[in-house]
Amino acid sequence: MGAAPASRDVTSYGMGLAVPLALFFLVFFVAPLLQLLWLSLHNDTAALHWGLGQYLHFLTDPFSLSVLGSTLLLGAEVTAVCLVLGFPIAWLYQRVGPRLQTIIILIVLLPLLTSVVVRTFAWIVILGRQGIINATLQSLGIINTPLKLLYTQFGVVIALAQVQMPLMTLPLITALSRIDSNLDDASCSLGAGSWRTFFKIVLPLSLPGVIAGCTLTYAAAITAFITQSLIGGGQMLFMPMYLYQQASTLQNWPFASAISIIFLLAVLAVVSVFTTLGRMSRGYGGA
Amino acid sequence: MIMNRRSLMTTALTLGAMKAFPGLSFAQARPLVFATFTGSWEEAHKAVLVPAFRKANADAAIVLDPMLSVDQIAKVNAAKANPPIDVMLHDPGPALVAIGQDLVEPYPVEKSAYYKDLISEAQEPMGPAPFFQVVGLTYNPEAVKTPPTSWADLWKPEFKGRVGITNLNSTLGTGWLVEIAKMRGGSEANVDPGFKALEELKPNLAAVAANPGALATLFQQGQIDISPGNFNAIQILKARGVPVEFVAPKEGAIAFKTTIHIVKNSPNRELAFKLIEAALTPEVQTTLMNPPYLIVPTNSKVTMGGEIARVLAKDTAELKQKFVFQDWKKINEQRSAWIERFNREIKI
Secondary structure (H helix, E strand, O other), X not given: OOOOHHHOOOOHHHHHXXXXXXXXXXXXXXXXXXXXXXXXXXXXXXXXXXXXXXXXXXXXXXXXXXXXXXXXXXXXXXXXXXXXXXXXXXXXXXXXXXXXXXXXXXXXXXXXXXXXXXXXXXXXXXXXXXXXXXXXXHXXXXXXXXXXXXXXXXXXXXXXXXXXXXXXXXXXXXXXXXXXXXXXXXXHHOOXXXXXXXHHHHHHHHHHHHXXXXXXXXXXXHOOHHHHHHHHOOOOXXXXXXXXXHHHHOOOHHHHHHHHHHHHHHHHHHHHHHHHHHHHHHHHHHO | OOOOHHHHHHXXXXXXXXXXXXXXXXXXXXXXXXXXXXXXXXXXXXXXXXXXXXXXXXXXXXXXXXXXXXXXXXXXXXXXXXXXXXXXXEOHHHHHHHHHOOOEEOOOHHHOOOHHHEOHHHOOOOOOOOEEEEEEEEEOOOOOOOOOOOHHHHHOHHHOOOEEEEOOOOHHHHHHHHHHHHHOOOEOOEOHHHHHHHHHHHHHEEXXXXXXXXXXXXXXXXXXXXXXXXXXXXHHHHHOOOOOEEEOOOOOEEEEEEEEEXXXXXXXXXXXXXXXXXXXXXXXXHHHHOOXXXXXXXXXOOOOOXXXXXXXXXXXXXXXXXXXXXXXXXXXXXXXXXXHHHHHHXXX
16 A cells, blocks of 8 residues: 555556456355365265266266257257347348337347246247147148147247347347448449348358357257256256256255266357357458 | 455455354344245145244244255255254155255154144154145046046056156156056066056156146146146146046055154254144144145044045045055165156157
8 A cells, every 4th residue: 555656557456346256256156166066076975985986977878968969959959040030130120210120129128028937838828739839720720630849849949949039139139230331232332132242241240249149049048947847848858957856856966066067068168169160250250 | 445465365264254154144043944835835834834833932933935845955954053944844755865864853742732643654753744745646527528546547548648747856756656666566666667657658648747836737738638646736726727636546545744844953943843833733734624725634633624525535544544655765765766767768
């Protein structure tokens, strides 16, 4: 405190301001994570014997690996659906007047204003045997017996895509609004058609938004415990439910910890692929 | 403010000490905390048990903190020396886990005025059973014209794609599998016949719900017409106008003891005992037996009435004869292996 103020480096303030958050993270995020890691390195549920048994059990068990695989695949499917359905909305947003823009934003944000549980229950009503889809198809005479939509992979993907859609659309809208509209005109005047303009100009420039949206949607979709278990049912096992089963029903905390760590690493791997793509796309967009 | 090493260390040590000795921050007395179950249990306990307890104990402060059995165990386990819960409520499986992990105190039987009136199955020295949960067959009377009479009816070809079950995460799912195994010559120690029977049930299965609550939704949505179901859950659906009926199968309805326990090291031991006593009184059990709660009583002084007398049992003697109690000590030994096997084998 005694040092002359003039001689102090002004940048040192930045560190001081970050300390509360850093401490918060240290106590409530890093410490529990380390505890989790510590617990996962034990072979017995009482956590007395050190060992890599839990990891070996998971990684050598085809069933556990298939649960991991199907969870990562589910995330990819949901992300793809969100991207394909979300991009046109974001694109449209750039090309309509301010009043319609407000409406679009409202529609995009609306799902975020209701709880995930409520949205998921709405999907049970829509996908059920006597639900909206089956009732409509039956009254039109297209099908005779109701289709099985609930408790299927298809149902989970569709419901998750709707539930997570804002996480895709919002970054896309931001990214698209940063693109100078003169570029479209320039491309047109140089003789490119709309599709060519889209693939050569709009899509590459919006890539940072696409990457951000994909990362958010992916992470949210694979960890969506509520939607996965309510729409998927008890026999479609994804990682969050597997974890819950081991931790809560079976009280096997070391194995549950190992599952969490493996899941965390798998998700980090996927997210880092996205980030690498994002970094490459920034170079591409700037060129 | 400049962060120097000393202030950083002080803060870190304080936070560390608070974590290491949680007693520091919770030194003052707290109200009695009763971890009941969520949903209809919470409603019933808030409306009947809590007022009865407060009336008998000079308006003592009590807080209901509803959560699943497994979460109660996890919470108490995380702070054994100073548990955040005083009274736990458990299904038979978790009750044995809690006892096995040394989380509960023996019930002061000699002090209790009501313990000796409980029917023998409900007299558990580590925590008595104030209520029974009963599992039988649930069906939609609009779709199923002849009421089912046996578990075996679920395999009838007419129910192709109409049967719902739950996975083994729940007490209901596990207890039902054991009962199916017994029907086919198995036991609590050998559920192989049960898994074989499940394999044969696959064509009839419309849904494997993640929990018993989800089964109720499936009835409402017409997704299933028949399933094993909890008597109380069905009464709630029925009261809301969903077409469902409950029937005790001829093999016997599966009865789960819901036991209530004093948590070890509870700072409110005496009040915890008083709350449990209140739950065992014939008055509270009679009120809870009547609509809208319809909870099966365990005190033999309670005269059965209403829907329970009609569908389940008229008196304690009939109840003992119609209910099947399972050996959860045996079940717990292998439950994790069964859950694993169910995960692998039951794909529809």
